[in-house]
Amino acid sequence: MATGPVDPAGTDTGEPMVQAQRTFDVVVLGGGAVGENAADRASRTGLQVALVEGALVGGECSYWACMPSKALLRPGAARDAARRTPGVADPGDLDVAAVLARRDEITNRWDDSSQADWVASAGLTLLRGHARFTGPRALVVESDEGSLPVEARRAVIVATGSQPTIPPVEGLADARPWTSRDATSARHVPARLVVLGGGVVACELATAFASLGSDVTVLVRGQRPLAGAEPFAGEAVLDSLRSRGVRVVLGAQTRSVRRDDDGVRVTLEDEVVTADELLVATGRHPRTGDLGLETIGLEPGRPIDVDDALAVPDVPWLFAVGDVTGRTGTTHQGKYDARVAGDVVAARFGSDDAARAAEAAAGPWSRYRASADHAAVPQVVFTDPEVAWVGLTERAARDAGLDVRVVSYDLANLAGASVISPDYAGQAQLVLDTARDDVVVGATFVGPDAAEMLHAATVAVVGELPLSRLWHAVPSYPTVSEVWLRFAETAGL
Structure with missing residues (x-):
């Protein structure tokens, strides 16, 4: 590696080498x-x-975001699916070393x-x-x-x-917090993990590390996770996190953070939470x-x-x-x-x-x-249950001045869902613009493998299709996609 330009006498001048334009x-x-x-x-x-x-x-997606995070999440999702399926033996705890090794393969070992x-x-x-x-x-x-x-x-x-954005909390920057990069490339699973945030990254990585054996605490400033999604979606993820032993503190106000020999101490208004690592997932800029x-x-x-x-x-x-x-x-x-x-x-x-x-x-x-x-951005959160949505939420549509109605359906009532598991739980919702013959302007799906249901809704939103036209798109039986027929029937078609 050159350290500086070399003069005709062969002496390194110590200045940065400047290459030709x-x-x-x-x-x-x-x-x-x-x-x-x-x-x-x-x-x-x-x-x-x-x-x-x-x-x-x-970039980020290949090495520190989309791909490694899904590699960390997938084993827990597969195990949970097996546990919900009659006739399949409980696979037990995850092999953490094997999960991390597979993550390394997915990222090509950061090469x-x-x-x-x-x-x-x-x-x-x-x-x-x-x-x-x-x-x-x-x-x-x-x-x-x-x-x-x-x-x-x-x-x-x-x-x-x-x-990642690091909030201006006293002591936080000096406490060497994890960002999403540190979490997705971690070489070990901390015994105790505190997650600061309630968005997509916070929910996904809390799910992943809980499945890998961490004692996880999530500190959410608002009153539910996934504040940008429909309320029922955030509530479903909140219930799921708590059911797997994650402690979720709503309305959390972080006052200060300090790292010492015993780990990281996060001071809230009325308690101190201690962990081995602190993940900051409060947004990006x-x-x-x-x-x-x-x-x-x-x-x-x-x-x-x-x-x-x-x-x-x-x-x-x-x-x-x-x-x-x-x-x-x-x-x-x-x-x-x-x-x-x-x-x-x-x-x-x-x-x-x-x-x-x-x-x-x-x-x-x-x-x-x-x-x-502007109006057709799809988003998937790979928690358990998965959350997937596209277009406008009901609130966003009304705030935009649209006259809308909402059509909801309990996915557990579908024959395709009962085939997947007797304990299948999920919900789906459409937001329809009544001024345009019930054109689909938004859709949300919550449930196992909900991500695979999203693209049909994305096509409907981008194509500005009315529900009366989608009534003629016959879904296969027995699949969970039969929800589109149930949407039409619930809407009165």
């Missing part, structure tokens, strides 16, 4: 799943694209060589390091090898994602604080505002996708944004013939607009 048509900041999709789509009309990543190519190989095979150039703007379409990429000036001839796409945004007239630390083409208003060469925009917080929705932005860049800046061909192949120009970000 490199120029590309498009530079994408962030090599996670979102950035990869944006870079790939942008390159399809012949544009020369560079992908800049300072950590692991594949991104295969992802880097894909980048090369897609015709993209991978630049390893941290990028900062130095001016319009001008950046510097800093790494152990030195500083590399980079210029984008046409466009820059920011896909740097988000990072866009990773924009150290990108040099001030050099291009934007505010560091803030979300990057974009329009529905994922372009920054009044900055025709700048785009942003995924968490960094504040529009969405899921990998799948970020990848959707990335496909839109990449297509826009390819069509707008690609070679004339190729760009025209791309635009013609796209069909309606609406493909170049991320309209689903």
Whole structure:
């Protein structure tokens, strides 16, 4: 590794090595799943694209979020399903070492060589390091090898994602708390774990570590977990956590945190909770604080505002996708944004013939607009029971001024549910816009494998389908998807 430039006499000057400037048509900041999709789509009309990543190519989802968390959750879910199934022997406690080993396989042991190989095979150039703007379409990429000036001839796409938020609680930052990265890559299962938060990450990781043998306490500021979901969904997850021995404190106000030789002490208003580790899962914020945004007239630390083409208003060469925009917080929705932005860049800046061909192949120009970000975002929480929803909750719909009615159904009444387990429990709900002939604007499913039921609802919301039309989409028997027939019957069809 070079430590500094070498003069003609062969003496290391000790200054950082500066490499010759490199120029590309498009530079994408962030090599996670979102950035990869944006870079790939942008390159399809012949544009020369560079992908800049300072950590692991594949990003948060591959190594510290979606994939490892599901690897930790799946064994407990399989065990619980077995226990609910007559004729299947109770598998007993989980093999923690085997679960962690499988998690390591899923993350490829935090080795991104295969992802880097894909980048090369897609015709993209991978630049390893941290990028900062130095001016319009001008950046510097800093790494152990030195500083590399980079210029984008046409466009820059920011896909740097988000990072955990550490609340300003006395002593918290100094107590070396876990974030989601620490939890999903943990080499051991703590005997006692306190989880600060009540959202998706908090509920999933509380479920995972409880199934692996931790004594878990969850501190929720509000009056139920999953405050953004329908109330019945949060209540179901609360009941489930408590049934598996997790202590959930609602309305918790954390006053201070201190780590000592006995572990971590979390002081609430009226008690002190002690644990071996403390996981902070109180939300995330866009990773924009150290990108040099001030050099291009934007505010560091803030979300990057974009329009529905994922372009920054009044900055025709700048785009942003995924968490960094504040529009969405899921990998799948970020990848959707990335496909839109990449297509826009390819069509707008690609070679004339190729760009025209791309635009013609796209069909309606609406493909170049991320309209689903506003009312059709799907979300799954892999707790037990699973929670899955898309579109608007009843409250959000009414707050938006829609005249809606709600249709609910107890999933346990379905023949398909009884086949799965005699103890099957779950609930489903649709939110219907009565002013548009009961168009589906939102749906929520709670129950075993509820995630697998979500896409039909996503299609209904995106397609703005009325329930009267869905009545003709006959579900197979006996499946839990027969709930769509029961929705129609409950609504009076």
